[in-house]
Structure formats: structure tokens, C-alpha cells
Amino acid sequence: MKSNRTTLRIVIGLFLTVALVFFLFPVLWMFLTSFKTQDQIFASPPVIIPPRDQWNLDNYIGALTGSGGLQAVRDSLIVSISTALISVGVGSLAAYSLARYRLGGDQFSFWILSTRMFPPVASAIPLFLIFRQLKWIDTYWALILCNTIFNLPFAIWLLKGFIEDLPVELEESALIDGTSVFGAFWRITLPLISPGLVTALLFTFVFTWNEFMFALLMTRRAVRPLTVMIQSLAGGHEILWAQIAASGVIAIIPGILLVIFLQRYIVRGLTMGALKY
Amino acid sequence: MALLFVLPAVLLLLSLTIYPLIRTLALSVVQLELSVSPNEKFVGLTNFIKVLTGDSRFWNAMGNTAVLVVVGVAIQLVLGMTLALMAQQMGRGRTIWVTLFLIPIMIAPVVSGFQFRVIFNDTFGPLNYIIEKLTNGVIQPPAWTANPDTSLLTIMMTDVWQWAPFMMLLILAGLESISPELLEAAKVDGANAWQLFWRIKLPLLMSVIIIGLLIRMMDTFKTFDLVVLLTNGGPGDSSETIAYYTYLNGFQFFSMGYTAAMAFIQLIVIIIISRVFLSIQKRQRGADE
Numbered sequence: 238m239k240s241n242r243t244t245l246r247i248v249i250g251l252f253l254t255v256a257l258v259f260f261l262f263p264v265l266w267m268f269l270t271s272f273k274t275q276d277q278i279f280a281s282p283p284v285i286i287p288p289r290d291q292w293n294l295d296n297y298i299g300a301l302t303g304s305g306g307l308q309a310v311r312d313s314l315i316v317s318i319s320t321a322l323i324s325v326g327v328g329s330l331a332a333y334s335l336a337r338y339r340l341g342g343d344q345f346s347f348w349i350l351s352t353r354m355f356p357p358v359a360s361a362i363p364l365f366l367i368f369r370q371l372k373w374i375d376t377y378w379a380l381i382l383c384n385t386i387f388n389l390p391f392a393i394w395l396l397k398g399f400i401e402d403l404p405v406e407l408e409e410s411a412l413i414d415g416t417s418v419f420g421a422f423w424r425i426t427l428p429l430i431s432p433g434l435v436t437a438l439l440f441t442f443v444f445t446w447n448e449f450m451f452a453l454l455m456t457r458r459a460v461r462p463l464t465v466m467i468q469s470l471a472g473g474h475e476i477l478w479a480q481i482a483a484s485g486v487i488a489i490i491p492g493i494l495l496v497i498f499l500q501r502y503i504v505r506g507l508t509m510g511a512l513k514y
Numbered sequence: 515m516a517l518l519f520v521l522p523a524v525l526l527l528l529s530l531t532i533y534p535l536i537r538t539l540a541l542s543v544v545q546l547e548l549s550v551s552p553n554e555k556f557v558g559l560t561n562f563i564k565v566l567t568g569d570s571r572f573w574n575a576m577g578n579t580a581v582l583v584v585v586g587v588a589i590q591l592v593l594g595m596t597l598a599l600m601a602q603q604m605g606r607g608r609t610i611w612v613t614l615f616l617i618p619i620m621i622a623p624v625v626s627g628f629q630f631r632v633i634f635n636d637t638f639g640p641l642n643y644i645i646e647k648l649t650n651g652v653i654q655p656p657a658w659t660a661n662p663d664t665s666l667l668t669i670m671m672t673d674v675w676q677w678a679p680f681m682m683l684l685i686l687a688g689l690e691s692i693s694p695e696l697l698e699a700a701k702v703d704g705a706n707a708w709q710l711f712w713r714i715k716l717p718l719l720m721s722v723i724i725i726g727l728l729i730r731m732m733d734t735f736k737t738f739d740l741v742v743l744l745t746n747g748g749p750g751d752s753s754e755t756i757a758y759y760t761y762l763n764g765f766q767f768f769s770m771g772y773t774a775a776m777a778f779i780q781l782i783v784i785i786i787i788s789r790v791f792l793s794i795q796k797r798q799r800g801a802d803e
Contacts, residue, residue: 246605256597262633263633263675264722267625267632279637354788355781357738358764359738359781363535363538365538365764365765385526393523394696434595448622449622449738450761451585453742454765466627467624488622492622493621504684508726
């Protein structure tokens, strides 16, 4: 019986390893590509691992300096950090009143949730026309606002779940001691849901960092996030595969860090708190 | 006070969702060709009629999107379920397995699109090289993204690659919340592994599966990034999704009124899908209790 079980585990382990190779190969291949020369990319048979002396950062430096990569990283950072702060700041207040005062009931909560289901391309047209009138196209504000639409409902729902998990008595006793409602929220609720705040901040950051459609539609030249840069390089005439691969590696760093450090809350985050495992 | 707390969020969401919604509706009954003139001309329901009855490219894009939403998401579910059932058998070491499997989920679709454009490339991509080596050149693999028969498939495969791990994660979490006593009791009663899965695990996983399917179907309905990176909708219109075709109308042809009507139709489709799912979920909850 015991050895049966071990055999089963080995067989399943083998299957999982094969599956894992399939799921990690594209990432690994991009990583290897980012160290190749243009000749090696087109070589047949393909160069799998570039020679040792070639493991340098040339393609990375090229990606960052040559095609406006540094500006792209900066733009992505500015937009993502602002979106995360606005969504979580405004979202935590809203989540508190929805969780504690059941403001507007379930219908209201669901309305907030449903705004996230909007097809982005449907809201893109009116938003584009509004921003054009305001002369906001190609500014950080246009992008931050567009991303906030989709991240605010996410932050509200996620944080609402975290607040509902707290015993309400803590806040009540503070209120009896004479603390204001805002004081109870600020000094008691917020510190207790700090794991939720971190989860919401990191998720909204990565969602915005990875976002492409609004970044493409609402920017021209002055603002150019990383995703737009990668797309425009990949759509050009002479494609510098290795440099794009290097930009790609840079672009996936925040997401991978999130997966590694936030694994405990990842189910909760990805389902907007619908599943609390 | 509670009202004051929720006010900023409501104002933001109202101005950013309700106003655009009204504006879309208003646009959908006018003709506005921004590339020709900035003037709007009221045309009534003409845009809607033209989209629904006179635009075969719209229906082609809807069909392609339906393939991704139904077939693609179904593959993600089956693959995710298989991986979850396997990972559960791995005992304590499974946390590391799961972490490694999760990496694709958080990669920007633009980057996954780029990765697969390299992999599918017909002159230097590793996929065709492997196929030719394994079959000794007997099978001539296609130029995946440049062939109308396989272009949509490349988008589907990339989406499956990215999101099957998400299904795996959800189902694994669901599996772990099933009480071991229940499974033990069924085993004592003589249930085999097959019966355990179909009669006990699967019914208990239903609510997790429904949430996973809802989220994935909603997101796949919006597929845009992968289309831009992999095929640009081509060759021809063989891999155009509805989000991509809407984008073309609005931001390449600048037919704002026509695009607004198209966007509104999508909104209705999304609402119908979500309503269906919510009612299934409600019935499911009733059955669980």
C-alpha cells in the first residue's frame, strides 16, 4: 500500500513536471532571447543558451536607453502607483461604509461590482471624446482615471471582505469611548486590515502596470507606458527581438514578485474577494 | 457619515461609468465620422440595424470571440482541473509547485503575446523547429500566426497558457476545503476514486467552478491585447475579436456613432452572460444548503 502511494506520487510528479515545462517555457525562452544577438535569434538550428561571454546587460541597456525604455518605465510607475493609491484610498472609505452601514444594500454593492464588467472598449470611446475636449489626451491624468474605473470596484470589493471579517465590537467600544467614526476607521479598522490594504495596493499596481488598451488609446508621445512601448517595437519594420525580450523581462518583474510574496491572498485577489481561501 | 465615506467613490464611478454610458447611448443614434467632420447627425436606430443586419465582419468577430469564450475557457477548466487534482496528491511540497504554475497569470498579456509570437514564428520559432525534428520533417508545421486556419488558435493557446493556472489555483483551493472526513466516509462505504470525483468532489466544487468560469468568460470576451500582439486580427479578419473590431471602427476608422452602437450591443451581451451566471449561482447556493 505504502509503495503504491509512492509510485503514484512519482508518476504524478512526472506529469506535473512536463506540464510545468510547458507553462514556464515561454518565460524561459524570452529570458534566454534577451541575451542573444540578432544573428543568434535567426540561427538554424536555434541557439538555445547563448555562449557564456554573452551574458551581459547590453540588450537591457539598449532597451532602456535606445527606444525610450527608461521613460516608459517611469511613465508606467507614475500611472500605476497613482492608480493604486487613489483606488485603495477612495476604495477603503467606500468599503468601510458598505461593510459597516450596509449603505444602499446589496443592490448598490452589485452596481459597483458591475462597473468592472464593462467592456473597456465600450467606455473608451466616450472617455476619449471627453479627454479630447479637456485636452487631457497624452497626459498622466487620462490614464490614471481610466485605470481607476476598473481598479476602484476591485479595491472596494476586496477591502469590503477584509472589513467584514473583523469583529465589529472593536470599533463599537472605541465609539463608546468617544472616538469619532473617522477616528475608529483610521486608528482601529485600517491597521487591522493592513494585509488587505497591501493586497489591494499590489494587485491594483500590477493590473495597471499590465494594462494595455487605455494606455494605447489615451497616449501619443509625451506619455508612453511600457506595454505600449513593447507593442510598438514588436510592430515595427525592423524588429529588435532581443531588446523587446529584455523589455519584456523588465515588464514581468512586478507580476512575478506579486505571485511569490502574496500567494496567501492570491485567490482572494483574483476573484475580488468572492472566494476567501 | 457613512454617506460621506462612500461619496468620493460614487462620484468617481458615476462620472467615469454612468456618464460614458449615457454618452455612448447618445452617440449610438447619431452619425459622427471624426475623420470627415466633427458634426453629429441624428440617424435614429440606423447604426444598430446596420451592425446587426448589414455587417458580416461584426458577426465574424462575434463568432471568433465566442470560440475563445466557449472552447478556450472550457480547455482552461479541464486543464486546470486535471492539474489541481494532480497537485493535491503532492502532499506538503505542493506550495512550491503551485507558485511556479502561477507565474503566467500575472504577466502582462502584451508580454505573453510577444513571447508566443516568438514561439510561433515560422522562420526561427522553437515550436516549428521541435515539430520538424520530432517528426523528421514529415509534418510541415504551418506559419501559425500568418495562416487563417491557425491564427485564432494561436490567440486561444496563449490565453489557455496564461489562465489554465488560474483555474488550477481556484479548484485546488476548493479541493482543500472539502472535509477529509467526508471523503474518508465515502471510501469506507466502498466508493472508488472515480465515484469520489464525480459524486462528491465535483458537486462540492461547483460554486468555485461557476465563479472561475464567470470571471474567465467576462475577461475573454474582452480579448484585445493578444490580438494586437499576435495577429492584428489577420490574416484578413480570421482572428478578429469583437473588442478588436470595435477598436478598429472607433480608433482607426473614427466612426464614433457606429462604434457606440456596437459597444452598446456588447454591453448587453455581457449583462446577459452575467445574469445567467448569477442565477445559476443562486440555484447552486440553494442546492448546497
